[in-house]
Amino acid sequence: MSHTTDPNQPKKAVVLLSGGLDSATALAEAKAAGFEPYALTVLYGQRHAVEREAARAVGHSLGVARHLELEVDLRPFGGSSLVGDGEVPKDRPTESMTHGIPSTYVPARNTILLSLALAWAESLGAFDLFVGVNCVDYSGYPDCRPEYLRAFENLANLATRVGVEGEGQFRVHAPLITLTKEQIILRGRELGVDYSLTHSCYDPSPQGLGCGRCDACSIRLAAFERLGLEDPACYAGV
Numbered sequence: 519m520s521h522t523t524d525p526n527q528p529k530k531a532v533v534l535l536s537g538g539l540d541s542a543t544a545l546a547e548a549k550a551a552g553f554e555p556y557a558l559t560v561l562y563g564q565r566h567a568v569e570r571e572a573a574r575a576v577g578h579s580l581g582v583a584r585h586l587e588l589e590v591d592l593r594p595f596g597g598s599s600l601v602g603d604g605e606v607p608k609d610r611p612t613e614s615m616t617h618g619i620p621s622t623y624v625p626a627r628n629t630i631l632l633s634l635a636l637a638w639a640e641s642l643g644a645f646d647l648f649v650g651v652n653c654v655d656y657s658g659y660p661d662c663r664p665e666y667l668r669a670f671e672n673l674a675n676l677a678t679r680v681g682v683e684g685e686g687q688f689r690v691h692a693p694l695i696t697l698t699k700e701q702i703i704l705r706g707r708e709l710g711v712d713y714s715l716t717h718s719c720y721d722p723s724p725q726g727l728g729c730g731r732c733d734a735c736s737i738r739l740a741a742f743e744r745l746g747l748e749d750p751a752c753y754a755g756v
């Protein structure tokens with residue numbers, strides 16, 4: 519298979535799309551940077567139905583060349599309250615949310631997700647991966663740091679046929695990495711992201727409403743509030 523790229527065609531990029539606020543904004547950034555986005559949604563935990571729906575709505579609203587959904591159930595591994603191992607923490611003070619590695623950390627999640635994105639990119643002839651990680655709000659996640667992303671880029675170039683044959687250089691784009699949640703929201707609004715379609719909650723109701731109390735809901739709600747805006751996502755009892 520040839521991976522020769524036509525300079526007149528937009529470059530393809532694989533965008534990890536969870537349907538959350540950050541990944542929706544990362545998709546909009548990929549489009550704004552002129553890439554043709556191929557969205558990849560990996561359903562790995564307890565929130566499959568809600569995430570699938572949000573990711574589909576976001577992908578449809580922003581427009582993607584193709585949207586793939588993969589079910590990679592990480593629940594048997596346990597080790598995270600996000601995949602049903604223990605309770606998702608609620609009502610935590612900001613101080614404890616922004617320090618330490620929370621129980622919602624999923625072991626090696628971003629390495630798993632980026633590896634899947636890399637595999638799809640190599641077969642598509644794409645060299646650009648977009649991920650909505652952010653190290654400001656969640657300083658404790660080891661796989662959201664710039665040095666982790668650079669290390670993954672090195673791995674991608676060493677570990678693939680197209681990398682070693684020198685057809686191109688893989689790049690991991692994390693356009694939100696140094697932005698605060700408020701800056702992400704402002705940038706997304708500029709780029710036309712409809713945040714009513716996104717879903718960030720770690721522990722949604724059976725109807726798919728955000729709990730309003732987990733770290734993801736709290737950080738998101740507080741950011742909208744500081745901006746003087748209403749969070750258009752749906753919450754239960756908020």
Ligand SMILES: [Zn+2]
Pocket residue numbers: 718719720721722728729730731732733734735736
């Ligand atoms: Zn929540």
